[in-house]
Amino acid sequence: MTGLLGPNGSGKSTLIKSLLGLVKTQQGRGSVLGIPWPEQDRAIRDLVGYLPEDDCYIAGLNGIESVAFMANLSGLPGTEGLRRAHEVCDFCDISEERYRPVESYSTGMRQKLKFAQALVHDPPFLILDEPTTGLDPNQREAMLSRIRTLSAKLGKSVLLSTHILHDVRSVCDQVIMLVDGSVKIIDTLDNLSRPSEPTIHLSLMGDPTDFIERLRNDGFSINQEIDGSLKVVGVHLDQTTQLWTAAAATDTRIRRMEPARNALEQIFFDAASKGKVK
Amino acid sequence: MPIHDLGYRPWNGYRTAPLLRPIFVAKSGISLVWRRRWLRLMLMLSWIPIIFPAMGIFAFEYSSSDPEMKGFVTQLISGPMRRPDLAYVAMTDPDAARHEVWSTLILTFFRYPQLCAMVLLVGLIAPMLISYDLRSKAYLLYFSRPLRPMEYIAGKAAVLCFFLTATITFPALILYFLGILLSPSLSVVVDTWDIPLRIMAATLVLVIPTTSLALCYSSLTSESRYATISWFATWILGIVAYQILTFMRVLSGPGRGRRARALAETSIDFDRYRLLSPYHTLGKVESWCFGLDPTPGSVWPAFLVLLVITFGGIWIVRRRILARLSV
Numbered sequence: 228m229t230g231l232l233g234p235n236g237s238g239k240s241t242l243i244k245s246l247l248g249l250v251k252t253q254q255g256r257g258s259v260l261g262i263p264w265p266e267q268d269r270a271i272r273d274l275v276g277y278l279p280e281d282d283c284y285i286a287g288l289n290g291i292e293s294v295a296f297m298a299n300l301s302g303l304p305g306t307e308g309l310r311r312a313h314e315v316c317d318f319c320d321i322s323e324e325r326y327r328p329v330e331s332y333s334t335g336m337r338q339k340l341k342f343a344q345a346l347v348h349d350p351p352f353l354i355l356d357e358p359t360t361g362l363d364p365n366q367r368e369a370m371l372s373r374i375r376t377l378s379a380k381l382g383k384s385v386l387l388s389t390h391i392l393h394d395v396r397s398v399c400d401q402v403i404m405l406v407d408g409s410v411k412i413i414d415t416l417d418n419l420s421r422p423s424e425p426t427i428h429l430s431l432m433g434d435p436t437d438f439i440e441r442l443r444n445d446g447f448s449i450n451q452e453i454d455g456s457l458k459v460v461g462v463h464l465d466q467t468t469q470l471w472t473a474a475a476a477t478d479t480r481i482r483r484m485e486p487a488r489n490a491l492e493q494i495f496f497d498a499a500s501k502g503k504v505k
Numbered sequence: 506m507p508i509h510d511l512g513y514r515p516w517n518g519y520r521t522a523p524l525l526r527p528i529f530v531a532k533s534g535i536s537l538v539w540r541r542r543w544l545r546l547m548l549m550l551s552w553i554p555i556i557f558p559a560m561g562i563f564a565f566e567y568s569s570s571d572p573e574m575k576g577f578v579t580q581l582i583s584g585p586m587r588r589p590d591l592a593y594v595a596m597t598d599p600d601a602a603r604h605e606v607w608s609t610l611i612l613t614f615f616r617y618p619q620l621c622a623m624v625l626l627v628g629l630i631a632p633m634l635i636s637y638d639l640r641s642k643a644y645l646l647y648f649s650r651p652l653r654p655m656e657y658i659a660g661k662a663a664v665l666c667f668f669l670t671a672t673i674t675f676p677a678l679i680l681y682f683l684g685i686l687l688s689p690s691l692s693v694v695v696d697t698w699d700i701p702l703r704i705m706a707a708t709l710v711l712v713i714p715t716t717s718l719a720l721c722y723s724s725l726t727s728e729s730r731y732a733t734i735s736w737f738a739t740w741i742l743g744i745v746a747y748q749i750l751t752f753m754r755v756l757s758g759p760g761r762g763r764r765a766r767a768l769a770e771t772s773i774d775f776d777r778y779r780l781l782s783p784y785h786t787l788g789k790v791e792s793w794c795f796g797l798d799p800t801p802g803s804v805w806p807a808f809l810v811l812l813v814i815t816f817g818g819i820w821i822v823r824r825r826i827l828a829r830l831s832v
Binding site for chain 2: 247269281282288301304358
């Protein structure tokens with residue numbers, strides 16, 4: 228599962244539309260699911276489930292008709308399309324509302340409906356553009372859980388375009404960061420989160436001045452965070468004894484000790500600001 | 506959670522060919538329009554005028570055996586149908602006049618009640634076909650599937666074609682077959698076999714440019730009411746402009762009596778301003794399809810205008826859709 232990140236106007240939606248062949252590209256070639264791109268965009272669209280960012284619906288239809296119609300457009304025969312639409316609505320937690328006209332749906336309901344429409348033909352690749360927009364916290368968690376299920380248990384590839392970094396952190400394995408139309412970062416979330424040097428993150432109780440002094444004397448480099456916590460650079464997980472010893476010697480109480488990870492927010496801001504400076 | 510909820514299940518069934526998918530666009534559009542009660546009522550009402558030409562055909566076929574009927578038919582053809590020459594032939598040699606009388610009656614049915622019904626029907630259905638999709642951004646959903654803009658347009662056009670066929674072609678064909686059933690002998694089929702083909706040709710002439718124009722108006726705005734206004738304005742202004750320019754000479758002429766006006770009418774060039782009015786342009790080509798073109802001007806300028814409207818309309822719709830997708 229890949230998260231597509233980038234500030235507004237960085238080209239995320241354009242990239243998605245290009246992949247689907249909705250926007251003509253001037254140069255570049257590639258393949259999507261092994262299908263040559265951009266030559267066979269129609270075949271690609273047949274295998275992709277797309278959840279657009281925009282609030283879009285087919286006026287006049289009710290929920291189940293909308294999903295069944297999308298199934299028909301993807302080639303599912305009439306009755307089979309309707310049966311499948313009911314099944315996917317159940318999966319997406321669209322209950323009796325499926326019989327209401329889509330115009331009367333709330334933003335969250337429309338989001339779930341679009342998700343059902345994207346899934347109805349069982350595509351191997353899902354492109355989800357801001358899938359959690361307009362959902363309340365419970366529904367957001369449920370939506371992310373569904374996405375996780377589809378990716379982890381059913382082996383679907385997912386491209387998740389979002390501004391919500393929490394969503395990326397909770398479901399994605401890889402991240403692509405776009406700034407001004409070009410890829411700034413492409414890596415796994417694990418690699419991105421890992422600091423360049425082994426670092427331990429400590430939360431302490433009381434005044435840490437003596438403890439910091441002691442560690443500096445021992446040759447460690449220390450960064451103090453805004454919240455008062457410390458990042459001790461150059462300490463492997465198997466070297467934590469030195470930290471415990473220093474804490475005992477300076478009468479400092481350690482509340483929490485864990486390997487430090489880079490914050491995705493910071494990576495995002497850094498990449499975006501570098502792009503702007505450039 | 507419903508007790509029948511089985512979670513997500515993969516699907517790997519048979520898929521219809523991509524080329525058949527515009528049918529689903531048409532099917533969905535037809536079913537949406539069909540839900541409107543006023544439309545079903547309008548369709549029923551649009552079939553009522555079939556009675557009058559059917560009675561005309563019935564009267565013509567029985568005029569050879571009934572002298573009273575003969576007088577009525579002669580009056581009908583020379584009066585309301587304005588064909589005294591045909592009335593004379595019908596009186597002296599009904600078999601020779603049969604094809605022309607039938608064609609004239611069916612063309613009259615095509616030209617007046619059904620064309621008006623068509624303008625009304627398209628004006629109420631067509632504006633919402635694409636403008637609603639633009640307003641609700643439904644085009645993103647359509648084109649996330651393997652559907653090309655031209656297939657989408659074909660699907661939307663099929664909605665209009667379906668209702669226009671139901672309003673115009675079916676009644677005209679029924680009128681023809683009713684005429685055969687009301688005739689004393691089935692031998693009339695030999696004289697009139699080509700009329701259903703002419704009906705089909707006239708249908709194509711009517712349906713294709715009007716559909717293209719209506720979809721074009723619908724694609725130009727996301728407010729369907731503006732498309733409706735433009736549609737009706739095109740027809741009304743066209744007719745008014747044509748009538749004013751053509752009959753100005755008659756109205757401003759020296760003669761005040763009916764005879765003087767009739768004389769002036771014979772010298773009017775009906776083809777000169779015809780292309781200003783879609784109604785009269787269509788009328789010219791339809792009359793040509795039935796072999797009844799009464800005016801001396803060539804049909805090709807009118808035909809060309811209809812072609813330009815057709816291809817121009819489709820080009821604009823396609824451009825509008827592609828422009829929306831690239832945003």
